[in-house]
Amino acid sequence: MSFDDWLSTSENWVFLVIALPMLAAAVKLVTTTNVVHAALYLVGTLAASAAMLILLGAEFVGWTVVLISIGAVVVLFLFGIMITRAPMGREVTLSHPRNVKIAAAAVSFALFALIGFAVIDAFSAQPLTEPADATRTGDLGAVLFTRFVIPFEAISVLLLAALIGGIVLARRDPGSGEGGGL
Amino acid sequence: MTITQFILLGAALFSIGVYGLLTRRNAVLVLLSVEVMLAAVTINLVAFDRHVADQLAGGQVFALFTIAIGAAEVGIGLAIVLLIFRNRRTSNVDDLELLKL
Numbered sequence: 001m002s003f004d005d006w007l008s009t010s011e012n013w014v015f016l017v018i019a020l021p022m023l024a025a026a027v028k029l030v031t032t033t034n035v036v037h038a039a040l041y042l043v044g045t046l047a048a049s050a051a052m053l054i055l056l057g058a059e060f061v062g063w064t065v066v067l068i069s070i071g072a073v074v075v076l077f078l079f080g081i082m083i084t085r086a087p088m089g090r091e092v093t094l095s096h097p098r099n100v101k102i103a104a105a106a107v108s109f110a111l112f113a114l115i116g117f118a119v120i121d122a123f124s125a126q127p128l129t130e131p132a133d134a135t136r137t138g139d140l141g142a143v144l145f146t147r148f149v150i151p152f153e154a155i156s157v158l159l160l161a162a163l164i165g166g167i168v169l170a171r172r173d174p175g176s177g178e179g180g181g182l
Numbered sequence: 183m184t185i186t187q188f189i190l191l192g193a194a195l196f197s198i199g200v201y202g203l204l205t206r207r208n209a210v211l212v213l214l215s216v217e218v219m220l221a222a223v224t225i226n227l228v229a230f231d232r233h234v235a236d237q238l239a240g241g242q243v244f245a246l247f248t249i250a251i252g253a254a255e256v257g258i259g260l261a262i263v264l265l266i267f268r269n270r271r272t273s274n275v276d277d278l279e280l281l282k283l
Contacts, residue, residue, distance in 0.1 A: 011183050019191050026195055026218055030202030035210065042214050045195075049221040053245075056188065058228045061245045065224065068249050073217065073256050080210050080260040084267040093274070094208045104204035108197040115193035123185045128232050140239050148243045155250050162254035169261035 014055060022048030033094060039077045046070050056128075060137040188229035195222035209263040209273045213256060220252040 006012055025044035032038050046069045053062035095101065144152055195218060202215030224245045231241020267273050 006184075009183070012187075015183065015187060019187075022191075023194055023198070026198040029218060030198055030205065030215060035208065038211055038214055042217060045218055046221055049195075049225055052188070052191070052225055053228050055183075056225075056228050056232050058231070058242050058245070061224070061228055061242050061249075064246060064249055065221075068253055069217070069221070073253055076256055076260055077210065077214060077217075080213075080263060083264055084210060084273045094211060095205045096207055101205050104201050107204060108201040111200055112193050112197035115196075116190055119186055119189045119193065123189070123233075126185055126233075128183050128185055128229075140242055143238050144243055144246070147238050148240075151243075151247060155247050159250060159254055162258050166257045166261040169258070169265050 011055070015052075018048050018051045018055065022052070031095075035081050035094065036078070039074060039081060042077065043070055043074055046074070060140050185229055185233040189226060192222040192226040192229065195219075195225070207274050207276055209266070209275050210260070212275060213259045213263070216259075217252065217256065220248060224248055 022045055025041045025048065029038050029041035029045060032041065046065060050062040050065040050070070053059075053065060096104075199215045199217075199219030199222060202218065203212055206212045206215060227241045227245040227248065229241075231239060231245070234241070263273055266278065270277065272278075
């Protein structure tokens, strides 16, 4: 399948319109010198990923990303930035020096090349099944509470443990005045 | 739409996350890069779910689990960063070298 054939489908245009800003936001996220801007670029990246999931026909997962990742996780990050008093303005010490950056770029590009080679070798341009087969949210809920109920309960316990752990770690001891634990 | 374009997108996003993880010094920014990598994993899971056309929608269910684990990871991670900041007055991961000889 040539690139012109690929571009003749409207879905692929939607894909490009979502994917290019997503990658741009992700690159800005890892290179920006402002912590708050990095959190805002994370909102852009996650919103584009939610749009990509909806394009793939997974509406429920897409809206879950919007609610949990954009709604809760980003707010948590903003609180973390405020509480740790990360430098709000432009700050050069947020990243490692240039030689580390070059090595990191080489590592990540090698990773991308490896995955890309393997994927193109394995799945060269197989079209996906039609969206008529897309999973409805009701089916997803039924599967979640029958076939996958044990992993679901395990995740529930994990979230409870994380909740209690977060409280224990972040709580100040009333007596000492300084942070407890550790 | 092909499966390849989605996996390449996921791979690119994951590689960008790895770059951020390796270059950032601030602990909060390291956690932000991990979140980008988790978004890439979610896209991969759902793309493979569509490719396999699984009747049980296992890919989407595990994408939901990934999102839940990501939220838990961020909560605990930020609590640890907060505790380190309280005790050491820094959130620079290079300064945490107590285990070095």
